Amino acid sequence: MTGSTLTVRGLTVRYGSTTALQDVDLDVRAGTLTGLLGRNGSGKTTLLSVAAAFRRPTAGQVLVDGEDPWENERIAPHVHLVRESGDVLVAERLSATLRMVADARPDFSHELAGTLLDTFELDVRTRPDKLSRGKRSAFGIVLGLASRARLTLLDEVHLGLDAPSRYAFYDALVADYVEHPRTIVLSSHLIAEIDRLLEDVVVLDRGRLLLAEDAETLRGHGLSVTGPADAVERFVAGRTVLGRQRLGGTAQATLLGPPDEAEAEQARDAGLELGPVPLQDLFVHLTADGAPAFTGAARRTAHDAPPPARPDGDRPDPRPTDALPAGTRATSDQEA
Numbered sequence: 102m103t104g105s106t107l108t109v110r111g112l113t114v115r116y117g118s119t120t121a122l123q124d125v126d127l128d129v130r131a132g133t134l135t136g137l138l139g140r141n142g143s144g145k146t147t148l149l150s151v152a153a154a155f156r157r158p159t160a161g162q163v164l165v166d167g168e169d170p171w172e173n174e175r176i177a178p179h180v181h182l183v184r185e186s187g188d189v190l191v192a193e194r195l196s197a198t199l200r201m202v203a204d205a206r207p208d209f210s211h212e213l214a215g216t217l218l219d220t221f222e223l224d225v226r227t228r229p230d231k232l233s234r235g236k237r238s239a240f241g242i243v244l245g246l247a248s249r250a251r252l253t254l255l256d257e258v259h260l261g262l263d264a265p266s267r268y269a270f271y272d273a274l275v276a277d278y279v280e281h282p283r284t285i286v287l288s289s290h291l292i293a294e295i296d297r298l299l300e301d302v303v304v305l306d307r308g309r310l311l312l313a314e315d316a317e318t319l320r321g322h323g324l325s326v327t328g329p330a331d332a333v334e335r336f337v338a339g340r341t342v343l344g345r346q347r348l349g350g351t352a353q354a355t356l357l358g359p360p361d362e363a364e365a366e367q368a369r370d371a372g373l374e375l376g377p378v379p380l381q382d383l384f385v386h387l388t389a390d391g392a393p394a395f396t397g398a399a400r401r402t403a404h405d406a407p408p409p410a411r412p413d414g415d416r417p418d419p420r421p422t423d424a425l426p427a428g429t430r431a432t433s434d435q436e437a
């Protein structure tokens with residue numbers, strides 16, 4: 102198992118008069134752990150819902166392993182979306198949901214499920230309405246990881262989890278991903294926490310793709326310059342400054358674009374300190390209101406022409422938005 106590809110072309114999703122996604126092109130590589138980042142309302146949940154065939158595009162296409170996932174029996178068993186709301190059989194003990202998901206997922210690992218249930222101190226005899234917010238998230242994580250789906254989509258699954266539980270999740274995620282490679286897309290606002298896990302990063306901004314880049318290259322786009330304020334100002338003149346801070350005579354500036362050899366030497370001569378910019382800071386600067394356009398990273402979308410819009414793209418979604426994926430149909434008590 103190496104994981105599925107996720108291909109997005111010209112994807113537009115509207116909810117009535119609200120445009121959640123606008124003409125998004127994106128390729129998620131098979132067998133990568135990709136962070137899906139974006140400010141509130143940028144369209145992350147919408148993108149994941151379309152990828153998991155919970156929702157149809159208004160226009161454009163999403164393909165999983167080159168196929169439309171909508172009501173696709175070949176694809177559905179291998180795509181698992183864990184939503185922040187948590188999807189469970191509301192009237193049954195957790196064991197019933199576990200059995201249902203295990204039956205629908207050919208790569209489901211009961212062994213991993215058991216380990217994770219222990220890790221998060223979950224008892225499958227519990228009924229969902231007895232779970233705290235964090236325990237409910239933990240149960241979603243158990244299902245999401247134990248499914249070992251070729252395309253695993255984790256949408257804000259950490260909500261309500263305390264810090265030790267979140268780190269237990271990150272550890273379990275990485276350990277199982279290394280042993281059983283698959284394509285994982287992880288959406289989160291806790292960028293500083295997940296930074297170290299990510300191989301690729303996708304940033305949505307107000308429904309549009311801001312960037313899609315491998316994490317290492319993206320980190321290389323940010324440069325922090327610290328030193329005497331006047332020297333910092335001279336150094337940054339003519340460059341794209343994402344942010345500035347000043348404390349007395351010392352200043353720090355965040356720049357877009359790495360320095361060349363000559364600039365690095367010039368900075369050292371001027372007594373300036375150059376350093377990397379944490380992904381979270383880069384994200385904050387790039388998605389701030391009035392941020393300069395990001396042109397530093399190539400968008401990894403190897404296509405020549407966008408496909409035509411779906412002829413049936415505007416048809417209303419026949420399934421309730423809280424339905425579980427095909428093969429795991431059940432009632433859910435929460436809205437996306």
Ligand SMILES: Nc1ncnc2c1ncn2[C@@H]1O[C@H](COP(=O)(O)OP(=O)(O)OP(=O)(O)O)[C@@H](O)[C@H]1O
Pocket residue numbers: 116119120121139140141142143144145146147148
């Ligand atoms: N069911 C819905 N009906 C109407 N508008 C919706 C619906 N779901 C989402 N939207 C709107 O679509 C836009 C994108 O929402 P979405 O939930 O995809 O963003 P998000 O990036 O996941 O946000 P957050 O980080 O806050 O969870 C927002 O403006 C949101 O208000």
